[in-house]
Amino acid sequence: MKYYDKLIFELSQKGRVGYSLPVNRFPSAPELPEELRRGTSPELPEVSEVDVVRHYTNLSQMNFGVDTGFYPLGSCTMKYNPKINEEVAALPGFNGLHPLMPAGLVKGALKVYQEMDKALSAITGMAAFTFAPCAGAHGELTGLMIMRQYHMNRGDLKRTKVIVPDSAHGTNPASAAVCGLEVVEVKSLENGRINVEALQALLDDTVAGIMMTNPNTLGLFETQIKEIAERVHAVGGLLYYDGANMNPLMGVVRPGDMGFDIMHLNLHKTFSTPHGGGGPGSGPVGVAAHLVDCLPKIQVSGFHGNFGVILRAYAYILMLGKQNLKKVGQYSVLSANYIKECLKDAYKLPIEGVCKHEFVFDGLVNDGGHDDVHGATTLDVAKRLLDFGFHAPTIYFPLLFHQALMIEPTETESKETIDAFIDVMHKIAAEAAEDPAILQNAPHNAPISRPDETQAARNPILKYKDAR
């Protein structure tokens, strides 16, 4: 990766064009009235086609992606993005469909939705899915709306609280707040699982439901899920499953069988569609049979969700089929446990035992700190990894530990890649013990060194004109 310092605006030359449009063969219509016309021309770049291609190619070379290297990114499931997915999603027979075309003209598209509904229901044990949500957080919000709608339909209006474990993704409480629910936090036990007694104390007829991931954000299976489900259901609440951690359960366990009533899936995680640098994703929401009536009342996006993403996920499911589904879950768990066992001598493992698809370290065993030398932090380990061609793990999450390093390898990484990662993590730990400054000044060979984030927030430059 090499540093490249241009913005497209800086390549602009008056009179240069990068477009090709047909000759205007229509009679000239009378001009729009003056008072409806814009006063000044927008200062967009004026560049040639080759300028555009080179500029964005150069920008791309400052980026790391799954096709560049390994992402041990906890809770993000950065698995390989198959290329056949891209090919089929670009077929003109899908790309040219207007979203308001009547059913008779879009039979192929509707078949995709039907087949995906069946497949996701089979994989999760839910009764039906809506594909409208465009991302995981959007799915959470939609799922919570369904939860509230269910209670409202029954005339049960006092259920205003939703219970969220302290280890939950930040989007869980944020989605609950947007949905008009009051968030009540339930603490985790020392072993990282939900404290069922503490949960019981919160349960009454004002609880709309509970949001959970299982395995949770520490990668640990909530072993008391059956009891949790029984207790929440006993007071009339519903169970929401955050599908961010669905990967280890693929082909092995179904959320519907564990008692969950509503869930979302992240097609851009579990079902191999690319993250695109932060979207587009897709967050379909599944519900159990008693909630199917609540689905149509809730419109959360413009048309039918991110159809292009759904096509990619469907191609992936067809490649998996019933024969390969279980390998996804099992090998994601195998690889995570292997890394954990290999690295726990150098990184603090706060909770022993078998994990699922991910696990959390609480910083270095020896961070190199003594007397007047500060030790290396989790941030420093993360930045040093970049020098070795690996993406960093998820850091400082979950919030239960101060130096959290959350590692998720997925099933698509080979043993050689994983072993190389383990070697580098050991090397970094050794460097930290000897000379933490090496880590603290990392990265050393990325396109840029650590930027001044304080300056960015204090003196915001948020567009090209602010910078000039």
Next chain:
Amino acid sequence: MAGFNYIPHTDADVRAMLERIGVRQVEDLYADVPKEFIKKEPYDLPDAMSEGEVREWFESLSGMNAKMKVFVGAGAYDHYTPAVIPYITSRSEFLTAYTPYQCEISQGTLRYIFEFQSMVCELTGMDISNASLYDGPTAAAEAMKMSVACTKKKTRVLLSKGLLPNVIAVVETYARFHGVEIGYVPVMNGQTCPNCLKAELAKGDVAGVIVPEINRYGIIEDHSGFAETIHGAKALLVEYCDPSALAVVKTPAEWGADIAVGDGQSLGIPLCYGGPYVGFMAVKKDYMRKMPGRIVGQTSDKEGRRAYVLTLQAREQHIKREKATSNICSNESLMALWVTVYLSLMGPEGLREVNRLSYDGAHYLHDQLMATGRFTEVFPGKPFLKEFVLQPKEAAGLLQDRLEKAGFFAALETEEGYVSFCVTEKRTRAEIDELVKIVKEG
């Protein structure tokens, strides 16, 4: 066990890894899961396909869809996509990247988002743009929530009935659960009614008003005086706009808007049955810290080189949890790149030309359709850009069927029984003449 191309584990790898972990078989790694939850029966899924079989299956599915000449807009516009765009956006460094949290190896993503924000500000005339939102309707819903957050203790938001039906539906859904009451400003004579707006504001408690720059009938609305009236009631003005049209029509900033939102789809994103598209939001400086979504800012690294980072993150869910400005955690990054490359290629001149072609084509179609004698004007003389409605003298369904048989998706029926037509620069004069001929033949 037969190999599978997405999973590299060999039997020897699996044995070695199990041994290192200290368990005998992979199933032992699920020993903590209560046995009753381990699924024993086979999954009800199709058999695995080979890659070639998948391609064939998708080709047959795509063949089940009709190939139509699109003369409908209503929030999704069939503009031309230059060949460069998919070429750039399919570069795996962009396509397969994660959210740019590790900024040192994400400068590519961060830079194009900064460019995207700059371009959205140029088009809207607003001070600050975010890194994008899911789509236009959800951007409007975020603007509804933001209006309430910016004007403390107020709980009503007004929507113009001229907004697209799907924008109204999504805002209503969000509002219902967020505890916001929605009021409506009707359309009179093809335009959001200024007197009705005043009357609704006079009822009090209004946090914001969302109006369309170009309404569901395709009419470019005159919002003179709206900002003064709305600000007089201490509410925010939200303009919902078509960013392609902003090359020629008055900007949200020129109308005095506090927030501009809309869908970037009209900037060269394929129809793709409704998504992925890209929402945008741009605001006045005063509201910077209340804005939802990611924002990229410029700073410098230790060597003083220009660098880009996600900034103002104290607004966001991963820091603030339930107190965040929104639950949004991603954007539509790759689609923001799509739009950024589009605007780079088109430049101000190209975007004006797109509008000119669409405008002239739409007016030509309008005049030709009126000349058939089969329609009456609904809003005579009202200014439109690329979309318009007419009242057909026959049943809309009959007209649609005739057009559909000839390969046209056109004459979308509105709830009032009008039919709407949309013309982009992709529609040729020959296509329009053929459409008119079919209309006449009925």
